Amino acid sequence: MRLERLLNLLGKSQILITGPNVFYFTGFSGEGWLLFDGKEFYLLTNKLYLEEAKQKVDFINVVDGFNIEWLKKNLDEKDLFVDEVGLNVAEWEGLSASFELIRVAKKVARLRVNKDKYEVENMKKACQIAERVFEELLNVVRVGMTELELVGYMYAKGLELGAEDFSFYPIVATGAGSSVPHYKTSRKLIEEGILLIDFGFKYNGYCSDITRTIFLKKVPDGFDKIYETVLKAKNEAFEKVRAGVKARKIDEVARSFIENAGYGGKFIHGLGHGIGIEVHEMPAVSPGSEDSLDVGVTFTIEPGIYIEGKGGVRLEDDVYVGEKGVEWLSGPAGDIIVVT
Numbered sequence: 001m002r003l004e005r006l007l008n009l010l011g012k013s014q015i016l017i018t019g020p021n022v023f024y025f026t027g028f029s030g031e032g033w034l035l036f037d038g039k040e041f042y043l044l045t046n047k048l049y050l051e052e053a054k055q056k057v058d059f060i061n062v063v064d065g066f067n068i069e070w071l072k073k074n075l076d077e078k079d080l081f082v083d084e085v086g087l088n089v090a091e092w093e094g095l096s097a098s099f100e101l102i103r104v105a106k107k108v109a110r111l112r113v114n115k116d117k118y119e120v121e122n123m124k125k126a127c128q129i130a131e132r133v134f135e136e137l138l139n140v141v142r143v144g145m146t147e148l149e150l151v152g153y154m155y156a157k158g159l160e161l162g163a164e165d166f167s168f169y170p171i172v173a174t175g176a177g178s179s180v181p182h183y184k185t186s187r188k189l190i191e192e193g194i195l196l197i198d199f200g201f202k203y204n205g206y207c208s209d210i211t212r213t214i215f216l217k218k219v220p221d222g223f224d225k226i227y228e229t230v231l232k233a234k235n236e237a238f239e240k241v242r243a244g245v246k247a248r249k250i251d252e253v254a255r256s257f258i259e260n261a262g263y264g265g266k267f268i269h270g271l272g273h274g275i276g277i278e279v280h281e282m283p284a285v286s287p288g289s290e291d292s293l294d295v296g297v298t299f300t301i302e303p304g305i306y307i308e309g310k311g312g313v314r315l316e317d318d319v320y321v322g323e324k325g326v327e328w329l330s331g332p333a334g335d336i337i338v339v340t
Helices: 002-010 020-026 050-056 068-074 089-096 105-110 117-137 147-160 175-179 223-239 247-263
Strands: 014-017 033-037 041-045 061-064 079-083 100-103 171-174 193-199 201-203 210-216 272-274 281-285 298-301 304-307 311-314 317-322 325-328
Touching (some): 002 014, 002 105, 020 033, 068 089, 079 105, 105 281, 117 201, 117 298, 193 311, 223 311, 247 272, 247 298
Parallel strands (some): 041 061, 079 100
Antiparallel strands (some): 033 041, 171 193, 272 281, 272 298
């Protein structure tokens, strides 16, 4: 079905698929490219992955041909549609020397926007694992452990619960570090006060992505109000999600709520992003987005307020726009948590 959709999109031309879309179309996550030569599909891999590929992919040709020379020998036409996201510069230049390349990455990415039942179920499971890990970590997190110690605990617990990996390297930000949205987790000792945890897990190749902000022993002055503002902004945005609504309209709801609460300029990123086999996909849920939240779309809602030098609060959950309505895939985050 997915391969048929690809041909319906691009026609029966020569097509080279790279990067995460190889997994999307074949279920194979090792090194390789997916090729349509105008007549047949091929999974091109190398000897290190050939046995695995043949075991996992039995519906198209699987060959030892993960190189440009194989393409040059086996393709008849000069024009080549290329989903270029998985190519490095050398590969792009090598292909360009032999073929007329036509970029199609954005077109192909749109095929992944609307999720089917199988995809949604895997994302729900990934979210359930993340939720369980969060519940369990509340019993072990303490002042004086390092941010990286907590990451190690989360990873082990996630694998124990059935995850195959993190969706991305987690953000565990203590104290003032929580005011940096893309903070780099380190060996810093966890302090009293704010602890922001942004993480997710993969299940059958599909991602979850949630953020929780908790407080250890005490809530710094003013952050109880900040937390409540972020929570309400998140819930207000969710209530406005409808099939077909423009993504920027949902961003506007949360942004306006935060501004009206007195924190204008402190919400410094988009409200969310699509999620699936990658943690960041289409659609963009941001002020300038032209994307729509149609039936089948899965995305995050993650408002935040960041006070430079003091700390920040971000709450994030995953959302699905279904035929019967809109639902949270994770959580959602609730009232303020103080770990004593």
